[in-house]
Amino acid sequence: MANLETQHLDSIIASRRNMIALGGAALMGLAFMPRANAATLTDADYLNFALNLEYLEAQFYTLATVGATIDTLGLGIASGDGATPGGTVTVKNANDYASCKVPFANALVSSYATETASEERRHVSFLRAALGSSAVAQPDLDLVNSFNTLAKLLGIGLNSFDPFASDINFLLGAYIFEDVGVTAYAGAAPALTVSGNLDAAAGIEAVEAYHAGLVRTVIYGLDQSATTLGPAGTARSVATSISHLRASADGSNSITASNPQGDDIGLGTQTVMLEGTTGLTASTLVNSSTTGSLNPASTAGGTSGSLTFTRTAAEVLSVVYAGGSAGVGGGFYPKAMNGNVK
């Protein structure tokens, strides 16, 4: 079976080919992504940036579990000052929200989804309350073209992807979001100036990491019973392709020969050495730098391993815009985010 390294070689070649096939526009967005100037951003800017991400997660999980949008459950999506109404949410079947309720076959996956949905809604409510009248409105969200575009970019023969179609599709949809949430909060935490904001951001970051650990453990486990998406590959290999795409799309810490996963570790195996015991086959449940075979000790220096990655706001945007340009938007945010980070 292909290990992560060879999977990566296949997928980088394929996704490169796909980016080229999709045309220069997507690529320009990646190559010339301006980096947000951290010095000009306030705590409120970062919290509003986080709020944009939480709106997306809350809508995704709530649609998957309830078949409805969060505003119909009583959450506010207009701006805190009431001046801007909440944006639209584009879903399949001409915006038939009920059709997004996943026909879960596995009761545990259904429970995990329900828990995650409620936690993401609480993050929305918490951030809106913390921001008060400064809270931005929910931007327009797209849960159809976004997934389809990303599916094509994976370069594994998927031309479309419906994350609401089945348990495993749902888990892969969740996989797209959770690790990114961790890197976004980890990247922003040191920039926050108010202790209370930092404390809350660290606490939300940890919850996103719990979600990510849960999703990765479940996909990893399901893969042992050979859960596949047909010709596109096993659940694990598709997840790995998603990681490779994120590692490439964010424009930093790219995939190289000596660092074959870049700054996003897929689901596979690595060889580790534990205090002289060599050749141990370990999993990759944690999306972090590693001193294992994925990132040889010569790179890690033996002292920089096992930290989760971080992304700047600009890097997160390039992932969630799926190649769209800063300020213009694309992917999950067809008209960009709301607020000063967009």
Next chain:
Amino acid sequence: MKTIDELVRKAVSRRSFLASASTVAAATVITGCGNSGPATTTPAPTTTPAPTTTPAAPTYMDADYLNFALNLEYLEAEFYLRAATGSGLSTADAGTSPGAVTGGAQVTGFTALQQSYIYEIAQNELDHVRLLRGALGSSAVSRPAIDLTNSFNALAIAAGVVATGGTFNAFANPMNYLIGAFVFEDVGVTAYHGAAKLLTSKSNLGVAARIMAVEAYHAASIRTQVLLIDVAMPGSPYLEYANQISALRAVLGGGQETAISADTIVPCDTTNAIAYERTTDEVLHIVYGTAGGAGVKSGGFFPSGLNGNISATLS
């Protein structure tokens, strides 16, 4: 097409440049605390003695919090390394005149999948020890004495997992081992979360936030696996064991617990869904296995106490 390909190449080489630049940055991260001396307690004001008031809390420096974390990472590294290979930290990684480690043995009977998880977590915790030791430099404390036998026995009795006088060998089989792992991981998350806002250096804070997230990935995986034991073996006691331990941690460590169920994989508050945090005192009470306010200096997993300035409870 050729033009686009050119752009890809340029983007790739720019990214490679950024990648190597950030490697350099990573190597210099959390320096600046290496030479900081041990924190001293804030001297009490001499002009207005107030004998009845509580003395001012000590002022800790970043190095004190990082050494506190290093003690916890030594514990986790020994726990996972011994289960994975039968051997613990090397002399080079344990520091000068390290404390002895009691108990711990290679665990047999793991499925291939479980084994791969344990190897991964062992590597992560070993990396954390090396990272913190490297960052602290000459200020790094050595490994304190660690007890992986009597600690679990006492904890299991206190939690009601076994009867008084009973034993709980966390290394006896894979299920017991998962319960042992459950003891640590959520606590690690709460410890790093609690410390994050107390760190003064932004780079130290950034690293702490990233270690915290790794511990949360571990914790989620362990909680999920404990739940799955219950699914695979209905009526087995392990989920209840874990939740008895969770209840004990709440008693010792100021609440901050959510029992494991299919609906509650993530331990967090139910209003805002923000992960819990603990003070150093609350963490000490848990790892010392001892409730009871100020002045607790050792016990449980650390029979001679933690090394460093944060070792005795103040509350």
